[in-house]
Amino acid sequence: MVNSIIDVRNLVKTYGEVRAVDNVSLQIEHGEVFGILGPNGAGKTTILEMIEGLRRPDHGAIMIDGLSVWPNPNRIKHLIGVQLQTTALMDFLTVREMVRLFASFYGIHMSRVKADELLDKVALVEKANSMINQLSGGQQQRLSIALALVNDPKVLFLDEPTTGLDPQARRKLWMVVEGINAEGKTIVLTTHYMEEAQVLCSRIAIMDHGRAIALDTPVGLINSLGADAKITFTAKHPLDIEKLARTPSVSQVSQFDLSYSFYTSDVQESITNLLGLANSQSVKIENLNVAGANLEDVFLHLTGRGLRE
Ligand SMILES: Nc1ncnc2c1ncn2[C@@H]1O[C@H](COP(=O)(O)OP(=O)(O)OP(=O)(O)O)[C@@H](O)[C@H]1O
Ligand SMILES: [Mg+2]
Incomplete structure (x- = not known):
């Protein structure tokens, strides 16, 4: 596929005896919400972090928007946004201050108005003046998505964005993801919730023991069962x-x-x-x-x- 925004070829990552990622190839197209679905230990985080340039593959090639991620992942930093674990956030800042601080890490001076526009995309604008430690779990997750968007990336990576959230908070986050995708951003997410993958994703790679054992649209995967x-x-x-x-x-x-x-x-x-x-x-x-x-x-x-x- 010529037009793929992400092109992963024959990716391998081994930890001692464990083949965490075992010869995975996949292409992700512009504008997709692409899901990596699998149980604990399937290799989802490992593959995501190799694509993000955070873990070095043993073998294989990864291109994002025509640029090779390895051996120099700094080349693709401007293309991607990565959702961080919220526990790393600084509790003593307000939500808006946190967004502006994060922008400054990218050398971006973000005005209050721009910061609030970004917070609006993640349904947090009414919390702009709240301290971060006063946010609910779902709000913290949405803030971390806002932080991943400060550099206006082409691709957004979300690693289990709704794990631990209650159903209502999960649905709200799904709407946020859909809104960001509607603006044209490609989204790659991992999940072990089949409903989440089914609702959000245009295509899904099902992973098990480091291998992508199926890859198709949700409907295509279900049709492959041959049962209604x-x-x-x-x-x-x-x-x-x-x-x-x-x-x-x-x-x-x-x-x-x-x-x-x-x-x-x-x-x-x-x-x-x-x-x-x-x-x-x-x-x-x-x-x-x-x-x-x-x-x-x-x-x-x-x-x-x-x-x-
Ligand atoms: N840094 C590491 N050192 C050793 N083994 C690792 C390391 N990271 C991951 N593994 C192993 O690689 C395999 C895949 O782990 P990975 O975290 O990618 O799975 P996952 O699909 O993200 O699981 P989860 O749903 O629990 O987040 C597991 O067997 C794990 O124990
Ligand atoms: Mg994981």
Whole structure:
């Protein structure tokens, strides 16, 4: 791809015996919100920090906007904004002072008006005069996004921006990310929340044990399952679902005690068959649940494990 803003080729990073990043290649296009989704220890932070120029790869090549990141990452500093851990912030400054101080690190004299414009983008303008230690967790995360934007970068990197936030704060941050992306900035984020990846990202690389095991749009990843929905239920007594399992629309049947689950590409047919089986065996079915397939199911399908296990 000629036009990729980020081009990662055959990236490898090893820590002793651990292949933290194991031959990963990916291209990220201008204007994308690109997600790196994976469980703890998958290598998400390692790959992000190599792209940001903070960790040196063992092998491989990384280009940002046509410039090689390594061996001299200073060349790409002006292109990128990196969200820092909020714990590093100085508590004795106000929010606006912090933004202006950060701008000064880039040699930028930022006026109050400009600082407040930036704070408005992260929905923090009403907190401009608040001390940093008075911010909530979600507000601190949004402030750290503002700080990553002081140099007006082309690419913004967010490493697990919503971990530890409550659902409301998480949604607010999603809106902020969408707004920044709507202004044309490319965003690369890591997450282990499948819903976050599904809502925000144009494309997602699913990582596991240092490898990118799938890369596609959220819809493309879910379609790759070949199933529309996951059906789960419990039975009062053991149910023989052998016949159901042999239906072509049904896959990945599993049973644990009296809890059953399977995927189907034909919900109506499967439910009808299931109820027919239950009736013919005089078994009562409870807690019948039909859920649209999601990225968690994709991960489970690819690895045999859940994202949070
Ligand atoms: N500096 C380091 N020294 C030794 N091992 C490391 C180092 N950094 C990461 N690792 C190992 O590399 C692997 C990938 O770690 P990484 O932090 O990239 O995962 P992650 O996907 O970001 O996980 P999390 O979701 O927990 O943040 C892990 O096995 C980790 O223990
Ligand atoms: Mg990490």
